[in-house]
Amino acid sequence: MKLFSILRNRKFRLRTFAVMMSIALTIILTNTSASSQTPTTRDPWLWPFSVTSIWNMPIGSGARYIPANIQKAGWFGVDREYFYKLKASDPSRLVYSPGSWTKRCSGTNSMNISLRVPDSLIVPDATLNPYSTPNNASAFLQPDGKTLVQLEPLARCEKGGPIYGWRYFPDLSLYGEGIGGAHFGSGLSSIGGSIRKGELTNDQPIRHAIKLLFWGKKYYYYSSSRPGYRWPADRADSVASTSYQGTNYAFVQGTLLAIPPSVTESSLQLQTPGGKKLFRVLQNYGGYVVDDAGWDAHYMAVEQGVTEEFKAKYGYDFENWTGAFYDDVMKLYKALNIVDNNSPTTIGGGGSTRRAPLAPALPPSP
Structure with a gap:
């Protein structure tokens, strides 16, 4: 017994x-499945623009890929962008055009608008030593909850003082297509396609196209028949005719780049969580060329604060010239191809299927 x-x-x-x-x-x-399920709603401020916006449309099965021939760069960094939801209770401050690219807070020409911003808001001017002239593309959501004012390069040197930046016109709706904006090298959006805070550190995939910058002298093409840009861009840099010296006719401002479906995380031997997350967004949504890096560097456009939370999460810098994450990112750039048939009628290359579900519909506009 x-x-x-x-x-x-x-x-x-x-x-x-x-x-x-x-x-x-x-x-x-169950938790894994839930974390990867497509949301049925979204916050327009954090995930803006229409379902059919270029920023929200996944790569299609009809995408035609051609080589981009992107090489390893000496530096991987970010193009920081600044986004603000304005309150009617904050003081109204005038906006002026920058005095110059290197002395932004010396401008005196009005941009014919005032913005309600807290007096504590400071965005430093450019500096010559060390040399730092960031693009500082920015977007301000007006108190009406839908109107976007976009400026570049944003600066505000004194508490309570005026704001500086060239204004993109016309203002756009947070609920519209969201193509245009204050990335004045291309005319593309300041806020659409930006990697937002939390997107690199949470357990969700990035569900939108991102924005990329390369050295125009090395990569961007210019000729009379293709003057440095293609749809959805509506312009190139003012010095494009002399500064763009690339030889690939398809590689210009507005070009959509993506990693072909034949490439996998395993084939690239990616090592880091950040590298793997960026691989997925670059394969499923791709990235648009929006500005000139100006030197031997590859940039991604991110919301101010992303790099700090990335380092807090993973223990190493997002921006670097060495290390496992840098190595992963360089592999991603080298794997990028041009989606050459991206057009207003075939966004992401078109086709009968998409590499990811479409974004959920936005709530009604205010």
Whole structure:
């Protein structure tokens, strides 16, 4: 009887253990499935623009890929962008055009608009030593909850003082297509396609196209028949005719780049969580060329604060010239191809299917 009791207890414990493991596995699988499910709603401020916007449309099965021949760069960095939701209770401050690219807070020409911003808001001017002239593309959501005012390069040097930046016109709706904006090298959006805070550190995929910058002297093409840009861009840099010296006719401002479906995380031997997340967004949505890096660097456009939270999460810098994450990112850039049939009627290359589900519909506009 004693032996039988021992065996029975052992069987009970084993059965209990198996049940508990099954429950735990079910919870894990459920949570994993839930974390990857497509949302049914979205916050227009955090995930803006229409379902059919270039920023929200996944790559299509009809995409025609051609080589981009992007090489390793000496530096990987970010093009920081600044986004603000304005409150009617904040003071109204005038906006002026920058005095110059290097002395932005010296401008005196009005941009014919005032913005309600807190007096504490400061965005530093450019500096010559060390040399730093960031684009500082920016977007201000007006208190009406839908109107976007876009400026570049944003600067505000004094608390309570005026704001500086060239204004993109016309203002756009957060609920519209969202193509145009204050990336004045291309005329593309300041806020559409930006990697937002939380997107590199949470457990969700990035569900929109991103924005990329390369060295125009090395990569961007210019000729009379293709003057440095293509749809959806509506312009190139003012010095494009002399500064763009690339030889690939398809590689210009507005070009959509993506990683072909034949390439995998395994084939690239990616090592880092950040590298793998960027791989997925570049394969499923791609990235648009929006400005000139100006030197031997590859940039991605991110919301101010992204690099700080990235380092806090992973323990290493997003911007770098060495290390495992830098190596991963360089592999991604080298794997990029041009989606040469991206057009107003075939966004992302068109086709019968998409590499990711479409964005959920926006709530009604205010």
